[in-house]
Amino acid sequence: MCPHNTHEKKKQYIITGNDIHYPSQTNHDTCFIPENVRQYTGEPLYIIVAHWCQQQQDWVQRGQISEAFHITARRASYLISYLRNKASRVVCVCRRRTLSNKVQRCEIYVVRVLESPEPAPRERTVTPPLSRRRVGNGSSAQANELWNRLRSNRSEGKILKKEDEDDGM
Template sequence: MNIMDNTPQTYATPPLQQKKTAQSNHDPFVIPASLQQYADEPLYILIALWCRQQNDWVSRMAISEAFGITDRRASFQMSYISRHKKRVDCEIRVIRTDNSQRFYHEIRVTGVVLSGDTVRAVPSQPKKGPLKRSRVGNATPELRNMLHSLMGSRRVCED
């Protein structure tokens, strides 16, 4: 190929798409080719989907490499994913390096709920509303009648 040739190149695989975030203090990231159809999802969902595709334990270094983000940002995303139980079902494990007191976390994602889906990744317990009472107090009708009859028969103390 001639260096001065301006003809467009054809790629065997589509080029990776970079996504710019809405927040100005966040750097853009790379969307892996296997996740292009989910480009409108937030970064943590894209990472969760990618981790699920790996079908294994994934470290922050692997996430950092796959998405072109810093290790620190990848670590934050792992933490965010692990706390976002409404949309991501995952496990976290701690790995200690050999002959060292250092450790790192790995994540395994087993389920992801996309924004269009209505089912939760981890079903939550139904919330119980406040108890509804028709009357003040908690006496049964029989006990209430007995108390009324006793109070009615009370003698007034005179000084």
């Protein structure tokens, strides 16, 4: 146990209807979606959070995201970190605030959220059909010649055996 009780407890909320965001990753929990960003329900959570932050038109802290989306402050700080570092669709500015206890907190201001790019249709490249019968780099003519030579050697061997047997009698 931590003696200072600094760990946050997960708040329990009753979530109904289409207020729930079901993440595509199974290791992520569901969360609440505020009414003013429900039109983005099909988007990933970080994009929904970015739209919400943009609507605030002010600097946003992890506590505000935590309250609005009913998630832990730790998960909210992960989302802020993702928005700052990884999100190519989000244009934002970050600033660090130093609290009275010398702890630094990051705040973000979302300038713009870019639309999802439409996937470009892929052109099908024409590839020759694969031949499953060939192995190695020899041609079929070489393979046929080798096969015929092996067969003729086999039959010659039988003839020689018969001659040896005939001579021995």
